[in-house]
Amino acid sequence: MKISQQLIDKYNTPVPRYTSYPPANFFTTEFDSDAYIRALERSNSEEPKNISIYIHIPFCPKICYYCGCNTHLTRDVNKMRLYVDALKKEILMVRKYLDTDRKVSQVHWGGGTPNSLPIEMIEEIMELIHANFDFIEKPEIAMECHPAMLDENFIEKLVALKFNRFSLGIQDFDDKVLENVNRDPSIIPVQRLVDMIRSHKNTSVNLDFIYGLPYQDEKSFAATINKAIGISPDRLVTFSYAHVPWVKKAQKILETKGLPSAEEKLGMFTTGFRLLTENGYDAIGLDHFARPDDELSIAFREKKLHRNFQGYSTRETTGQVYAFGSTGISQLENAYAQNAKDTNTYVKSINEGRFTVEKGYELSPAQKIIRHVINEIMCNYYLSWKDAELRLNASEAEIRNTVNYETSILKQFADEGLLTFNEQEIVVLDQGKYFVRNIAASFDPGMKNATQKFSKAL
Known part of the structure; x- marks a missing residue:
């Protein structure tokens, strides 16, 4: 699989490895x-x-x-x-x-x-x-x-x-x-x-x-x-x-x-x-x-x-x-x-x-929700909102609000061939696996104002 230089330049940024959350x-x-x-x-x-x-x-x-x-x-x-x-x-x-x-x-x-x-x-x-x-x-x-x-x-x-x-x-x-x-x-x-x-x-x-x-x-x-x-x-x-x-x-x-x-x-x-x-x-x-x-x-x-x-x-x-x-x-x-x-x-x-x-x-209750979403993306390249609702004993709306779910960000990943998504699930595609840390970071509200240093994604 040939990965475009444009995607490499865009996503080779410092992001966590997410072996833990936070x-x-x-x-x-x-x-x-x-x-x-x-x-x-x-x-x-x-x-x-x-x-x-x-x-x-x-x-x-x-x-x-x-x-x-x-x-x-x-x-x-x-x-x-x-x-x-x-x-x-x-x-x-x-x-x-x-x-x-x-x-x-x-x-x-x-x-x-x-x-x-x-x-x-x-x-x-x-x-x-x-x-x-x-x-x-x-x-x-x-x-x-x-x-x-x-x-x-x-x-x-x-x-x-x-x-x-x-x-x-x-x-x-x-x-x-x-x-x-x-x-x-x-x-x-x-x-x-x-x-x-x-x-x-x-x-x-x-x-x-x-x-x-x-x-x-x-x-x-x-x-x-x-x-x-x-x-x-x-x-x-x-x-x-x-x-x-x-x-x-x-x-x-x-x-x-x-x-x-x-x-x-x-x-x-x-x-x-x-x-x-x-x-x-x-x-x-x-x-x-x-x-x-x-x-x-x-x-x-x-x-x-x-x-x-x-x-x-x-x-x-x-x-x-x-x-x-x-x-x-x-x-x-x-x-x-x-x-x-x-x-x-x-x-x-x-x-x-x-x-x-x-x-x-x-961890706060909200961070445990974020941890579950990031773990599913990082480990299984897949997230079921219904399954998350059952495991976390929280409503889908609460989970999405907690991880700052934004359709526009997912649509951008989808347009680049990194994932597919609908109202039920998110599926990371083969090309998206190379940038899974970036995808996971999009569900991490803590990254918006983070001052910590991380290694680059690639």
């Missing part, structure tokens, strides 16, 4: 630890009842220049020990506020580099979780893994701890690209790593890639995606590199090496999209691809896909997110709470028996 840069320091405790208690009476646990491991032995995550450069096992001990205390601190009849449907380890942690410390944390929480019958237990630090022994021990999804951060198969972004390649061939994981029953593999890095172009990215297709992961993710040097100063290094233009980035995405969909993968949401029999593909076809900071999920595994560790963001039905980013501050506060909430946000 976005994280709207969070405020007025939301403190006391507010978090109240939100924890309230979450027991809210839907979804399931619990999703996020474990943040901030440590990295080496910092990749493209990284936008909150990381801490270290190989010091003693620092890791202090951090893990505090994280375990935080889990128990939160546990006492949650009803015992609630079950865990998802555990996700992110970072940083979670598999840079000694396996013994991972075992301690998982054993604590299993000892203090009940699980649904088939929970998803996932870890984001740096393939350069993964071997057969580590995989076997993770599987023994009931990990069943492995997300391998490949980023690119081109060594020149990896070298220039300070990323170590996998020591073991990726195909062999995937085979090692799949040798265990009921395990799944994601391969994650980034486009928009120095020395990438459409041809080289096509080679990377073709190699990935040959490996045949269950899911594949193509993240658009988000250039936010005002947040992550290391990203300025990439400017000296030369970043692809918006047109070149779009060419990489469309090429990857074409290759993956021609080879049996379904396009899921903003940046995911999955096999047709994958639960995400099924949820997408049934218009039941969800998303949080950890990625896409089905309605069965969706839970309110309780985050542990420095910079972790809890995503409760009515509030967000982010822990302190500094690991020393986090450890000190938890050891003193205090939550370390640095900022957060309590």
Whole structure:
């Protein structure tokens, strides 16, 4: 599909990624630890009842220049020990506020580099979780893994701890690209790593890639995606590199090496999209691809896909997110709470028996309506006003007024071939998927006077 230069120029503007609503840069320091405790208690009476646990491991032995995550450069096992001990205390601190009849449907380890942690410390944390929480019958237990630090022994021990999804951060198969972004390649061939994981029953593999890095172009990215297709992961993710040097100063290094233009980035995405969909993968949401029999593909076809900071999920595994560790963001039905980013501050506060909430946000009823509309557009490329009315217990008129519904804006999108709409529904078309962040932003009243900075849409 050829996207016109006019549309690229018009819509390549800074807009939120909408992994949450409101976005994280709207969070405020007025939301403190006391507010978090109240939100924890309230979450027991809210839907979804399931619990999703996020474990943040901030440590990295080496910092990749493209990284936008909150990381801490270290190989010091003693620092890791202090951090893990505090994280375990935080889990128990939160546990006492949650009803015992609630079950865990998802555990996700992110970072940083979670598999840079000694396996013994991972075992301690998982054993604590299993000892203090009940699980649904088939929970998803996932870890984001740096393939350069993964071997057969580590995989076997993770599987023994009931990990069943492995997300391998490949980023690119081109060594020149990896070298220039300070990323170590996998020591073991990726195909062999995937085979090692799949040798265990009921395990799944994601391969994650980034486009928009120095020395990438459409041809080289096509080679990377073709190699990935040959490996045949269950899911594949193509993240658009988000250039936010005002947040992550290391990203300025990439400017000296030369970043692809918006047109070149779009060419990489469309090429990857074409290759993956021609080879049996379904396009899921903003940046995911999955096999047709994958639960995400099924949820997408049934218009039941969800998303949080950890990625896409089905309605069965969706839970309110309780985050542990420095910079972790809890995503409760009515509030967000982010822990302190500094690991020393986090450890000190938890050891003193205090939550370390640095900022957060309590949603108003109107914002919960906006969140639902944006989530439906972002996840399912579809919005049914009648379904929204039933789910939100609000009238269609109230919902439309809350999101500042304007027919003229939708008509403009429709005239440009981005969507179709009528009184019953909105359907994002294939061309509109490239600009879905822009479409979602049109339903966000908070964007009209926003002073926050965002990465560009493309």
